[in-house]
Amino acid sequence: MLKAYKYRMYPTKEQEEKFFQHFGCVRVIYNWALEQKIKTYEQDGKSISRFSLNKMIPELYEDKEWLKDVNSQSLRGATLNLDNAFTRFFREKKGFPKFKSKKNPVQSFSVPQYYKVDFDANKVRLPKIGWVNTKLHRRYTGIEKTATVSKTPTGKFYISILVDDEQELPVKSIFNEKVTVGIDVGIKDFAVLSNGEKIKNPKHLKNSIKRLAVLQRRLSRKQKGSKNKVKARLAVSELHEKIRNQRHDFQHKVSSKLISENQAVALETLNVSGMLKNHCLAQSIADASWSSFVTKLEYKAEWYGKTILRIGQFEPSTKICSVCGFHNGKLTLAVREWKCPECETNHDRDINAAINIKKFALDKQNLIGI
Structure with missing residues (x-):
C-alpha cells in the first residue's frame, strides 16, 4: 500500500x-x-x-x-x-x-x-x-x-x-442498510446525512473574503517590481494558504469520522465543473470544495476496507418522496421544506435527498430491506 x-x-x-x-x-x-x-x-x-x-x-x-x-x-x-x-x-x-x-x-x-x-x-x-x-x-x-x-x-x-509499507489493502467489509450512510453535499450545510445529522458549512473563504479584498487592493496599488509589491503579494498568498489549510483540516476530520463510523458511504455523482459556470454560486461551490472531500473519502475507504457507493448524476434524489416515491417535479432550489401530497409526510429537502441517495445506491447492490 x-x-x-x-x-x-x-x-x-x-x-x-x-x-x-x-x-x-x-x-x-x-x-x-x-x-x-x-x-x-x-x-x-x-x-x-x-x-x-x-x-x-x-x-x-x-x-x-x-x-x-x-x-x-x-x-x-x-x-x-x-x-x-x-x-x-x-x-x-x-x-x-x-x-x-x-x-x-x-x-x-x-x-x-x-x-x-x-x-x-x-x-x-x-x-x-x-x-x-x-x-x-x-x-x-x-x-x-x-x-x-x-x-x-x-x-x-x-x-x-x-x-x-508492503501491506495489502484490507478486504472490503460486508455492509447492509444499517451500516450505510447516504450523504448529500450542499452549500447551506456542508453535508447532510441520511440519519438526519447536518454538518455545518464553515465557509472559510467567505469568512476571510473582506480581509482578502483589502490585501488584494493593497497589492494592486504597489509599484511593479518594488519590494513592497513582493511583500503585498506574500500577504495575499499567506491568507490563501491559511484558508486552504482550514479547509483541508475540516475535510480530513469529517471524512475520517464518516469512514470510521460506517461500513459504506453512498454519494451522488456531481458535475462540479459544470456547476461552477453558475456565477451566482461559483464562489460558494469552490469554497465547499466537494471534489476534494470526495477524494479524501475514497482513499480513506481504500485504507480501511470500507465501500464507496455512487449513484448517477441525473438521479432525482431531491424531488422524490423517500417514503412513498411520489415525484415532485415542481420543486425549486428555493424550497427547503415540502409536504408530500400523497402520504402527507413533511420533508426537509436535504435529509430527504440523503435518504434517497442511500436507497438508490443500495438498490443497485440489491441490498434494500436486508
Whole structure:
C-alpha cells in the first residue's frame, strides 16, 4: 500500500539557491520535452517516448552546461511527469499539457532515489544539495519510493516521500442498510446525512473574503517590481494558504469520522465543473470544495476496507418522496421544506435527498430491506 508523508524543510540560503536551480532546470527539460513531443507528432504523426527523450538529454549538456549542476535523475523525472500529464489528457480529458513558467508560484522537482532520511537528526540528504534540516514529525516503515521537493507561494519548502509499507489493502467489509450512510453535499450545510445529522458549512473563504479584498487592493496599488509589491503579494498568498489549510483540516476530520463510523458511504455523482459556470454560486461551490472531500473519502475507504457507493448524476434524489416515491417535479432550489401530497409526510429537502441517495445506491447492490 502506497502512502505519502509530507514534511516541512528548512534549507540554508545556499541550499535554497540549489533548490531554485533544480526548479529551473527541471522546468527547462519539461518544456523542451513537450516541444519535442509536439514537433514529432506534427512531422511524423507519432509520439516520442520518454525513454527516447531521456537518451537525448545528455546532448543538451553541450549548449546548457549548467544542467550538469543538478541531479540528473530529477531531470529525467520531468519527462515522467510529462508522460503522466499526457496520460491524464487522453484518459481523463484533463486538458492538453502546458509549458511551465518560472513565474508559477508553485515549483517542484522529484528525487527518484539516492536520498536519505535521518529521523534522529531531523535531516534529509538530497543528491547535489546535501543534508537539509527537516521537521520529521512522523516516522514511517517500508520501501522509500520517489521524493518530491516543492515550494509554496508563501516561500515554504516541503518534501513529500512516497512509501510502500508492503501491506495489502484490507478486504472490503460486508455492509447492509444499517451500516450505510447516504450523504448529500450542499452549500447551506456542508453535508447532510441520511440519519438526519447536518454538518455545518464553515465557509472559510467567505469568512476571510473582506480581509482578502483589502490585501488584494493593497497589492494592486504597489509599484511593479518594488519590494513592497513582493511583500503585498506574500500577504495575499499567506491568507490563501491559511484558508486552504482550514479547509483541508475540516475535510480530513469529517471524512475520517464518516469512514470510521460506517461500513459504506453512498454519494451522488456531481458535475462540479459544470456547476461552477453558475456565477451566482461559483464562489460558494469552490469554497465547499466537494471534489476534494470526495477524494479524501475514497482513499480513506481504500485504507480501511470500507465501500464507496455512487449513484448517477441525473438521479432525482431531491424531488422524490423517500417514503412513498411520489415525484415532485415542481420543486425549486428555493424550497427547503415540502409536504408530500400523497402520504402527507413533511420533508426537509436535504435529509430527504440523503435518504434517497442511500436507497438508490443500495438498490443497485440489491441490498434494500436486508
